[in-house]
Amino acid sequence: MDSEGASSESSSSGDQLEKWTEEQDELKKKLIAYDDFTWKLSSSTELSQGSEILKYVGGVDMSFCKEDSSVACACLVVLELPSLRVVHHDFSLLRLHVPYVPGFLAFREAPVLLQILQKMRDEKHPFYPQVLMVDGNGILHPRGFGLACHLGVLAHLPTIGVGKNLHHVDGLNQSEVKQSLQLQINEHEQTITLVGNSGITWGVGFRPTLSSLKPIYVSVGHRISLDSAVEVVKITCKYRVPEPIRQADIRSRAYLQKHQTESFKELAVRPPDQTEP
DNA sequence: GCGACAG
DNA sequence: ATCTTGTCGC
Numbered sequence: 001m002d003s004e005g006a007s008s009e010s011s012s013s014g015d016q017l018e019k020w021t022e023e024q025d026e027l028k029k030k031l032i033a034y035d036d037f038t039w040k041l042s043s044s045t046e047l048s049q050g051s052e053i054l055k056y057v058g059g060v061d062m063s064f065c066k067e068d069s070s071v072a073c074a075c076l077v078v079l080e081l082p083s084l085r086v087v088h089h090d091f092s093l094l095r096l097h098v099p100y101v102p103g104f105l106a107f108r109e110a111p112v113l114l115q116i117l118q119k120m121r122d123e124k125h126p127f128y129p130q131v132l133m134v135d136g137n138g139i140l141h142p143r144g145f146g147l148a149c150h151l152g153v154l155a156h157l158p159t160i161g162v163g164k165n166l167h168h169v170d171g172l173n174q175s176e177v178k179q180s181l182q183l184q185i186n187e188h189e190q191t192i193t194l195v196g197n198s199g200i201t202w203g204v205g206f207r208p209t210l211s212s213l214k215p216i217y218v219s220v221g222h223r224i225s226l227d228s229a230v231e232v233v234k235i236t237c238k239y240r241v242p243e244p245i246r247q248a249d250i251r252s253r254a255y256l257q258k259h260q261t262e263s264f265k266e267l268a269v270r271p272p273d274q275t276e277p
Numbered sequence: 278g279c280g281a282c283a284g
Numbered sequence: 285a286t287c288t289t290g291t292c293g294c
Contacts, residue, residue: 066285102282102284146283
């Protein structure tokens with residue numbers, strides 16, 4: 001018998017988390033936390049004629065089956081600016097074998113999302129996104145490398161991390177953020193910089209609309225500065241959750257429900273096929 | 278040691 | 285992530 005708690009359960013072993021941590025640290029070396037793109041926002045002061053403007057913003061999200069949380073639908077949408085109309089969407093239905101572990105979301109969700117992105121790029125689709133918004137944090141993460149960073153580096157794409165809940169890092173606390181925003185309730189600025197105990201700026205808490213008490217949390221994913229990331233988020237917010245992510249969320253959920261019966265059969269766990277004589 | 282912990 | 289109806293308001 002093993003003396004150590006080599007608990008033979010389905011959850012991740014310490015070894016796995018160690019491997020994942022090393023992989024995050026390795027990929028983190030390629031992280032670019034400043035503006036590394038050629039487009040400009042149409043609201044930019046310098047309206048140079050030659051430069052391209054930001055027109056195609058992507059969003060990714062995943063939904064899960066309530067009966068079987070390992071059955072998931074990943075969705076990529078692309079919205080056109082400034083209309084915020086969806087000009088492209090794509091889905092992938094699959095069964096996940098990697099569990100959700102706080103701090104390691106990317107190992108569960110990045111592979112599929114990357115696959116959908118690559119498919120679009122390989123097809124040289126004209127609406128391939130110039131920047132991608134991700135339903136998960138960027139550098140606002142225990143090791144400064146959340147899903148948005150992970151996806152950005154692997155896809156070599158500018159990405160923005162958007163969290164609906166605060167990942168408690170470096171002393172950052174949800175109620176403190178809310179209090180700070182409460183103090184600014186009368187000011188024009190609905191944004192609060194998230195500075196941890198160490199002095200590091202991890203992102204910003206942001207209230208997109210006047211009615212939304214609960215903030216969203218924006219952080220740098222890859223190849224973009226925090227200021228630019230916030231600018232992009234601002235111009236894509238019709239509701240609390242920015243449109244690209246909201247549309248990916250709505251559509252992935254709808255797709256899952258529409259194909260619930262079929263997909264459940266397709267992805268059903270069958271015992272190994274031993275019908276051969 | 279205990280609690281906290283994106284989706 | 286998911287479980288969940290109505291309701292108040294623009």
